[in-house]
């Protein structure tokens with residue numbers, strides 16, 4: 001086997017070291033990133049892994065060729081939090097027999113997934129190659145792709161899982177190097193097992209692969225738990241649903257094979273989620289690794305604390321882009337993207353309005369400089385070199401700032417390189433519209449119209465048109481007041 005490096009170095013959580021990246025197969029570099037649980041709008045903390053791994057995806061495509069990288073990011077659409085949300089939002093309809101719980105769940109997950117797609121598009125992220133949904137990988141599939149029930153079956157057959165009280169549990173004692181990723185000593189794992197020490201577990205750190213559903217809960221035909229089902233007084237065949245971790249083991253194997261290159265997610269996923277994914281995948285397939293490189297992004301924090309749904313200290317991506325809830329104004333997706341990437345992905349970010357303002361000013365300057373280009377050049381090697389050093393986005397941005405300086409002094413080649421770099425990094429160089437400035441101009445124009453100063457009003461309209469912004473005048477149907485909307489025309 002030839003081990004060819006393209007200069008990419010990544011910090012690997014498995015070894016806690018920065019390592020040269022060698023793909024298993026340079027003609028198909030494979031990466032899996034844990035995606036959102038779709039019961040609520042994504043907050044800007046959730047946006048961080050999406051943006052960070054989008055940069056890595058773009059870099060891998062640059063190094064190995066766009067057709068030689070497979071990026072899988074799943075959607076978790078089976079979870080008890082989703083069930084709870086469906087009951088909260090559609091409880092009356094379910095009680096009235098208008099919707100089944102499963103239909104209500106589908107409404108919740110589809111609406112949330114649609115919003116997530118809109119959000120990440122606004123953040124300048126490329127869609128992953130595959131975006132599988134967990135519910136489609138529970139039972140054996142006609143196309144033979146790996147599914148959760150078959151994986152659990154293999155784990156039982158290989159002596160790594162056992163059935164108890166209607167559940168199937170992973171037997172952590174059956175894996176001598178369980179805990180290899182998080183490197184938590186065993187006694188700490190036990191103390192950290194927040195779940196009340198369930199008597200049916202052989203060891204407190206054993207985790208659920210499959211659990212019984214009640215007849216009302218969402219569930220699939222279950223190969224396990226008949227006894228517990230009948231004991232609960234329910235008739236017929238048992239129904240069950242997967243635990244959280246098994247879905248990623250199934251979907252990664254389905255698209256990337258038993259061993260693949262990169263697995264990513266936020267720091268909070270190291271334990272227990274990724275540890276347990278590794279245990280399941282390695283023990284089911286009999287392999288010594290699941291993925292060779294494990295990458296974890298640091299937290300986006302508010303006043304020193306992780307932004308999280310449970311703490312309630314969060315702003316959704318949607319809120320930031322479409323409302324004035326954060327800092328009293330709307331922000332563009334690419335300003336958020338840049339603000340996020342100004343900090344190295346492994347470091348914490350303390351999120352504040354000031355960060356967004358700084359990003360906005362920088363982006364404005366870069367774009368003004370890039371506008372001087374007569375075309376677009378390839379992304380400069382210096383930018384790639386910085387990104388190859390464990391995704392040093394901040395250093396890459398210093399190269400962009402230097403190019404911008406040169407471009408503003410009349411260097412056309414620098415302007416073209418800058419434009420190429422911005423395009424590569426996912427910033428939209430073609431449509432620079434400062435929303436706040438447009439709104440201000442429209443308000444000024446309406447004031448001129450009220451004063452019947454048609455000349456000034458037309459001047460503003462033409463000026464905006466020259467910047468690619470076309471105004472449309474109309475009347476508000478309710479109040480009859482004059483309103484102006486706008487769109488970008490190029």
Ligand SMILES: Nc1ncnc2c1ncn2[C@@H]1O[C@H](COP(=O)(O)OP(=O)(O)OP(=O)(O)O)[C@@H](O)[C@H]1O
Pocket residue numbers: 034035036037044045046047048049265266267268269297298299300301306307308309310311
């Ligand atoms: N504050 C944060 N900063 C960076 N990444 C985060 C942050 N919060 C969540 N993530 C990452 O976002 C992804 C999706 O997270 P997930 O759907 O598990 O919900 P969550 O937002 O972490 O839940 P909660 O906020 O209640 O802790 C994961 O990769 C996770 O590591």
Ligand SMILES: [Zn+2]
Pocket residue numbers: 033034035248273277
């Ligand atoms: Zn996962």
